[in-house]
Amino acid sequence: MDRRSGSTVALIHISATIGIVYSCQAAHNPIAYKEGAMIERNTLKPTRKSLMKSDPALFSAMVAVWISFAIFIFLPLLRLVMTTFVIDGTFTFENMKEALGKSYHIKALYGSLILATAVSISGTILGYIFALAVTRTTLPRVFKVLLGGVTILPLISPPFTSSISLTLALGPNGMLLKAFGIENFMIYGFLGTWISETLTYFPVAFMVISAILNTMSANLDDAALSLGASRWRMFRTVTIPLSIPGIGNSVLLLFGASLADFATPLILGGHSFPVLPTEAYLMITGMFDLRGGASLSFLLLIPALFVFLLQRLLIGKKSYISVTGKSGARTEFAKLPRELSMVIAVVCSIVVAFILYLYAIILWGSFVEVWSVNNSFTLRHYEYVFKHGRKAISDTLIIAFLSTVIGSVLAVIIGYIVQRKKFIGKRVFEFSSLLNYALPGTVVGIAYIIAFNERPILLTGTLSILVAAYVFRYYATGIRSVIASLEQIDPALEEASLSLGASSTRTFTHITIPLIIPAVLAGMRYLFIHCMTAISATIFLVSVRWTLLTTRILESMTELQFSQASAFSIVLILIVFIADAIMFYLLKLSTAKFHKPQEITNEKIGA
Amino acid sequence: MNTLRKAVSLVLLVAFCASSAFAAGAQEQVETGGTLNVYSIMPEKYATTIFEEFTNDTGIEVNFVRLSSGEALARIIAEKGNPQVDVLWGGPADTYEAGILEDVFAQYVPSESQEIPARFRSPDGYWTGIGVIPLTFMSNTAFLEEKGLEPPTSWNDLLDPAYRNSLQMADARTSGTATERIYSLVQALGEDQAFEYQKKLHQNIQLYTKGGAGGAMPVATGQAGAGIFYIVDALDIQQQGYDLQISYPKEGVTYGVEAAGIIKGAKNLSAAKRMMDWASTERLGQVMVENRINYIPTRPDVTVTNPALDMSKVTLLEADASWKGENRSRFVERWIDEVVQQ
Numbered sequence: 001m002d003r004r005s006g007s008t009v010a011l012i013h014i015s016a017t018i019g020i021v022y023s024c025q026a027a028h029n030p031i032a033y034k035e036g037a038m039i040e041r042n043t044l045k046p047t048r049k050s051l052m053k054s055d056p057a058l059f060s061a062m063v064a065v066w067i068s069f070a071i072f073i074f075l076p077l078l079r080l081v082m083t084t085f086v087i088d089g090t091f092t093f094e095n096m097k098e099a100l101g102k103s104y105h106i107k108a109l110y111g112s113l114i115l116a117t118a119v120s121i122s123g124t125i126l127g128y129i130f131a132l133a134v135t136r137t138t139l140p141r142v143f144k145v146l147l148g149g150v151t152i153l154p155l156i157s158p159p160f161t162s163s164i165s166l167t168l169a170l171g172p173n174g175m176l177l178k179a180f181g182i183e184n185f186m187i188y189g190f191l192g193t194w195i196s197e198t199l200t201y202f203p204v205a206f207m208v209i210s211a212i213l214n215t216m217s218a219n220l221d222d223a224a225l226s227l228g229a230s231r232w233r234m235f236r237t238v239t240i241p242l243s244i245p246g247i248g249n250s251v252l253l254l255f256g257a258s259l260a261d262f263a264t265p266l267i268l269g270g271h272s273f274p275v276l277p278t279e280a281y282l283m284i285t286g287m288f289d290l291r292g293g294a295s296l297s298f299l300l301l302i303p304a305l306f307v308f309l310l311q312r313l314l315i316g317k318k319s320y321i322s323v324t325g326k327s328g329a330r331t332e333f334a335k336l337p338r339e340l341s342m343v344i345a346v347v348c349s350i351v352v353a354f355i356l357y358l359y360a361i362i363l364w365g366s367f368v369e370v371w372s373v374n375n376s377f378t379l380r381h382y383e384y385v386f387k388h389g390r391k392a393i394s395d396t397l398i399i400a401f402l403s404t405v406i407g408s409v410l411a412v413i414i415g416y417i418v419q420r421k422k423f424i425g426k427r428v429f430e431f432s433s434l435l436n437y438a439l440p441g442t443v444v445g446i447a448y449i450i451a452f453n454e455r456p457i458l459l460t461g462t463l464s465i466l467v468a469a470y471v472f473r474y475y476a477t478g479i480r481s482v483i484a485s486l487e488q489i490d491p492a493l494e495e496a497s498l499s500l501g502a503s504s505t506r507t508f509t510h511i512t513i514p515l516i517i518p519a520v521l522a523g524m525r526y527l528f529i530h531c532m533t534a535i536s537a538t539i540f541l542v543s544v545r546w547t548l549l550t551t552r553i554l555e556s557m558t559e560l561q562f563s564q565a566s567a568f569s570i571v572l573i574l575i576v577f578i579a580d581a582i583m584f585y586l587l588k589l590s591t592a593k594f595h596k597p598q599e600i601t602n603e604k605i606g607a
Numbered sequence: 608m609n610t611l612r613k614a615v616s617l618v619l620l621v622a623f624c625a626s627s628a629f630a631a632g633a634q635e636q637v638e639t640g641g642t643l644n645v646y647s648i649m650p651e652k653y654a655t656t657i658f659e660e661f662t663n664d665t666g667i668e669v670n671f672v673r674l675s676s677g678e679a680l681a682r683i684i685a686e687k688g689n690p691q692v693d694v695l696w697g698g699p700a701d702t703y704e705a706g707i708l709e710d711v712f713a714q715y716v717p718s719e720s721q722e723i724p725a726r727f728r729s730p731d732g733y734w735t736g737i738g739v740i741p742l743t744f745m746s747n748t749a750f751l752e753e754k755g756l757e758p759p760t761s762w763n764d765l766l767d768p769a770y771r772n773s774l775q776m777a778d779a780r781t782s783g784t785a786t787e788r789i790y791s792l793v794q795a796l797g798e799d800q801a802f803e804y805q806k807k808l809h810q811n812i813q814l815y816t817k818g819g820a821g822g823a824m825p826v827a828t829g830q831a832g833a834g835i836f837y838i839v840d841a842l843d844i845q846q847q848g849y850d851l852q853i854s855y856p857k858e859g860v861t862y863g864v865e866a867a868g869i870i871k872g873a874k875n876l877s878a879a880k881r882m883m884d885w886a887s888t889e890r891l892g893q894v895m896v897e898n899r900i901n902y903i904p905t906r907p908d909v910t911v912t913n914p915a916l917d918m919s920k921v922t923l924l925e926a927d928a929s930w931k932g933e934n935r936s937r938f939v940e941r942w943i944d945e946v947v948q949q
Contacts, residue, residue, distance in 0.1 A: 285681060285781060370848045371828070454689060539678070
């Protein structure tokens with residue numbers, strides 16, 4: 001019964017994806033170009049004509065995307081707002097007043113802001129260091145592969161798993177503290193949460209920034225060096241400024257992720273360091289207070305909006321175009337000064353060693369009879385996982401696969417529209433697309449149940465609700481990296497293709513797509529990983545029909561089955577690691593292809 | 608061409624949105640009478656065993672998801688218009704009392720209900736007790752030896768500075784175990800004294816955990832020295848082989864009643880009633896005893912073999928579910944304002 005209805009839903013989603021691809025191609029159809037006379041660069045102001053007439057393809061794509069926003073972003077939010085602000089049919093601030101009236105909640109607001117700021121800064125710095133190590137140093141290839149592999153470990157495991165091993169390492173009586181004889185180190189509070197979230201989220205920064213570093217034109221490096229700049233000066237005046245879009249995106253993503261994360265502070269925050277999502281979660285799950293929890297989470301929208309605007313200002317109107325198709329032969333990136341490379345190598349080694357140590361704890365835990373009491377080897381826990389967890393494994397894979405495909409297609413459309421098109425309400429459009437991501441998952445989860453539990457859109461208990469929750473929450477990275485990538489690509493490349501007579505579809509598939517593919521794949525990796533590991537929204541959406549690996553792990557944790565939870569985590573990590581390796585390989589392939597702009601220009605445009 | 612494409616893309620997108628809704632509807636119609644959908648607050652490993660026995664006895668298949676009591680109730684309330692499950696299984700009776708106020712439970716008096724003492728079931732038939740779990744102190748043997756302490760036998764023993772930064776117990780905002788602790792203290796010491804006591808106790812707290820059993824593993828591994836748990840969680844971790852001491856305060860403890868009840872608007876009502884009937888028989892208690900699931904059965908005629916569940920020497924304080932339900936939020940708010948934020 002499960003499977004049959006499951007495949008129906010799957011089929012529907014696949015057909016929907018095809019539909020979106022259609023509108024995506026349509027969206028790219030820049031009619032203006034065809035009409036030769038009115039070549040419209042996106043730097044020009046929009047014409048006064050109605051959008052429908054000037055660019056019908058864009059118009060139809062916009063309508064389609066707005067409809068999906070209306071259903072999966074605005075409707076749940078609206079229902080949630082009504083739950084928060086409407087009591088017995090009248091609008092009231094009572095719930096909000098009550099939530100804000102408590103000093104503990106104000107403390108939580110500050111806590112959230114401080115934590116998110118700290119994590120976005122430390123995570124971006126660490127991510128930048130790792131990205132430099134991989135793209136701009138002469139460190140051995142093996143070391144770079146190790147960095148790439150190890151950094152995704154924190155990302156591909158549910159955040160609470162690493163929090164637990166962090167507690168075992170640095171918590172009271174922790175193994176590392178004992179080994180180094182450190183006393184009175186208190187992991188519960190800001191410090192532990194900050195360390196854990198930095199380790200969990202810096203790989204996002206690493207992915208976003210290294211994608212940017214990889215797609216810069218190495219010719220600029222050559223130019224700087226041949227004009228007599230030192231390597232230091234080149235790094236300061238070429239590499240860093242060109243990576244600003246990546247840094248900006250990384251800060252925004254990390255700030256948002258930290259702001260919405262409830263699992264880590266739940267385990268490591270302790271009572272002295274409250275944050276808003278945790279407080280909201282506690283109110284909803286503990287006090288049965290949906291209204292209070294919703295009110296608290298509305299406070300989170302303010303910092304989210306603030307960061308979004310800040311990022312706009314930061315990147316501003318400066319031009320970061322470095323891939324123009326006009327450059328000469330592609331050369332290697334210039335390497336960083338040696339002293340800097342050494343520092344980078346040391347920092348990376350320490351972080352990698354620490355991460356490996358944390359995961360060794362989990363691996364070890366999955367093979368022992370009883371954690372820290374009976375350390376004899378057993379495969380018992382894996383037997384349990386494959387016997388009782390099979391459904392969770394296959395459900396999770398189906399959900400993650402569908403979400404990744406649908407999410408990345410949407411991300412390309414939205415990213416393209418936002419970066420290449422001018423239209424009224426663009427900021428609103430972009431912000432709307434990121435709204436579910438900015439909201440804490442707990443709230444999205446609750447909003448989804450409230451909104452989709454009644455006809456006409458009855459989705460509770462289905463595959464669709466889980467897929468929709470993931471897609472509209474985690475395609476954010478995809479959108480951001482598509483935008484960041486397009487920001488570096490001169491529209492002249494597309495114009496050249498069009499003016500040389502290639503059709504708009506051909507231009508999109510042969511010029512734009514190949515150019516942004518590294519960014520799309522980077523976004524896909526993140527989306528897939530999130531669909532496999534995220535829990536905050538979907539813990540409310542799993543049903544007796546569709547369940548997830550992460551909820552099984554959390555279950556095992558709360559049932560004190562540490563070994564079983566570890567075995568589940570290891571299986572999950574392996575699955576994600578393999579899938580991710582495939583995507584990483586594809587990314588490599590596409591970047592390699594992209595690294596020869598000469599060929600692209602000749603072959604694709606000249607055709 | 609463009610118009611065509613535009614039309615196709617729009618139609619497909621609308622189809623995408625609408626179809627999901629239809630798919631959901633279709634999914635429901637496949638439902639048959641031989642299955643039962645359940646939210647279980649009782650830990651998954653216990654629920655799996657108990658539901659397997661239920662299926663053996665009745666032929667009714669059980670699909671279930673395990674949720675914490677707060678999550679389960681929040682979901683049932685949110686799903687009120689279109690209930691996704693038929694039965695809520697396990698979880699403290701005061702969760703059910705809170706649910707009754709939201710009108711999410713159906714009344715049903717199971718067949719052998721009269722065999723269960725009245726204090727273990729809802730007077731109006733909204734829920735039926737399936738197990739009893741007193742609170743207990745659990746301490747790490749190595750920790751006690753290192754500090755030269757005996758297992759605590761009074762609430763005041765836990766105020767000893769030797770426990771400084773060494774106690775882990777549940778957070779009252781999330782955990783039924785924690786509210787049970789407050790009920791115990793209020794019953795044993797009186798309300799104001801109970802909060803005075805907790806302010807002092809706060810000095811020794813290392814961490815308030817979100818789940819009731821959350822501190823058990825840290826106590827077992829020596830990360831924390833001691834904590835207060837439901838007997839079922841304490842015995843469970845002790846059974847895994849950790850060296851732990853279980854003791855009771857002489858002033859007494861209250862106990863939780865683990866309950867089960869039918870959701871209002873249940874789609875498989877007859878199967879749900881059969882589950883409640885089954886739960887009211889001796890059979891449930893026997894399944895628990897055989898599988899070392901350490902709830903004390905609500906049926907007095909079930910013989911309990913585990914000596915740790917012998918309550919004859921323990922001071923048990925009475926606190927009925929409606930008193931707990933009425934005072935719960937007030938106690939939790941007092942706890943936040945006076946204890947956590949001091």
